[in-house]
Amino acid sequence: MNDTLADREGEWSVYIKDLDNDSSLLINDRTVYPDGEIKLFAMGAAYQAIYDGTYHEDVLYDDIENMVVNSNNDAFSNIAGR
Numbered sequence: 001m002n003d004t005l006a007d008r009e010g011e012w013s014v015y016i017k018d019l020d021n022d023s024s025l026l027i028n029d030r031t032v033y034p035d036g037e038i039k040l041f042a043m044g045a046a047y048q049a050i051y052d053g054t055y056h057e058d059v060l061y062d063d064i065e066n067m068v069v070n071s072n073n074d075a076f077s078n079i080a081g082r
Contacts, residue, residue, distance in 0.1 A: 039067050042079045055082070 005014065005027060014027040046064050049055045060082075066075035 036071055039071070039076050042076055043068055046079050046082075049082070 005012075011030065011032050012028060013030050013032055015024065016026075017024040043064055046055075046060045050057050050060060060079065063075040063078045066072040067079060
């Protein structure tokens, strides 16, 4: 894997953890800004709120779709601000 990633430009880091046996792999250990990846966690939290009954899916669906499909930052702010 190191050979595959060695020539990649930009700032990046890879961390993989096997939850079954607790082994891990870390390549190019550095702190990086998550950019759009934070939207995955917001989506997970939104679906958890729907599952928990805090919000009905109709309330959050448009923002979830816009955030994930269009990488819309306003939709992210709407979800994160709830």
